[in-house]
Amino acid sequence: MTFSIVGRSADGAALGVAVASKFLGVGAAVPAALADVGAVATQSYANLAYRPQGLALLSSGVTAEFTVKALIAGDDGPVGHRQVGVVGAGGDGATFTGDDCHPWAGGTAGDGYAIQGNMLAGAAVVADMETAWLGSSAEPRLASRLVAALRAGDEAGGDRRGRQSAALLVVAKGLGYGGTSDVLVDLRVDDHPDPVGELERLLTMHTLYFERPEPSTLLPLSGELGTEVSRRLTELGHVDVDLDKALASWAGVENLEMRLVPGAIDPLVLAHLRKA
Known part of the structure; x- marks a missing residue:
């Protein structure tokens, strides 16, 4: 029902999540991130407890792969329907897709990222997101890279049921508003015919109003x-x-x-x- 990417900036300073879905207010359910610790995306019969649990595990120093395995092992709910992506402050990201997730469902992960989706138009959604992510390595802004990957997934068909909401969450130590917060970007499009396009528009506005000048x-x-x-x-x-x-x-x-x-x-x- 959702496609998402969790990622880490090339310099390791920022961590974040971008997500889109045919689901009202997906930003309230899927993303979580903690500066210098990691980011988590929980989706497909989402277990919202994965968010604090995943960040707690990452903060203890374990890998993203171990975090995903621990979340699944400790879940007494419908694990076969779950999907989760995790990235830590270093190393490879990790992703899990239960065998009972609505097709097409799957994911991929690598150094500093994890991409996953379910009820998608096809495997190209995840593949094109990965291509966009890897091809944007020269872009210093993590928010822009995440949204570019989300756009690629949307153009590949995205959620096969249609479009409704999207969200972007990026954290970096001390880089939030006024230097008093770690939340660098927190944007949500809760109900819109073109949520990814609207998210891109909001990010452009955010860049103007909240980023420091070059x-x-x-x-x-x-x-x-x-x-x-x-x-x-x-x-x-x-x-x-x-x-x-x-x-x-x-x-x-x-x-x-x-x-x-x-x-x-x-x-x-x-x-x-x-x-x-």
Whole structure:
């Protein structure tokens, strides 16, 4: 009824889950992740206890493979209908598909990832997700890699019953909002005719509002650019002799405070200001 990917970033700093399904609010049931520990996806007659249990096992230092085996061994429910994917802070991911899962059902795993799905259009869903994941190794943002893999699965037919919801959860130590959280991305599309497409749109917005700017792209807030920025801020009612303070005043209203750097301006913030 669901297809998902659990993955770890190439540098090992981030861990996450992306999932889509013909199921209302799949993000409330399938994904779980803990910074520097691992990520879990539980689906197909999902046993939600797998989430805290899996993360607890990973935090004790055991492998993803051992974690999956322990979860299945300790489950007194319909194990034949279960499906789970796990990735830890290091090593290979692991996946399990019960013999009684609705076809097509299966999964694959490798270094830093596990992909699984049930009631799918066919084996190509998982295969294409793996191809997309492996082909995006140069992309530093784990969220983008996970969603790209999810998109590949969706285009291969995804859940054979149709589309309804999707979700994305990514964690990284201290990289959440304001540096006070480990939740880097937590987006859910609970009921939508094109949930993966909507998830992609939300991730684009999230990138603008919550990611820190790339230092190499910053523009000095001086000279002609400084004059332009000051003029535009004044026209919008944000006036201060200190240009950084005027920019911060406007950026706070626009929810762009994560992209502020004293003495400079992020090109994305500048583009947003020019549109305003």
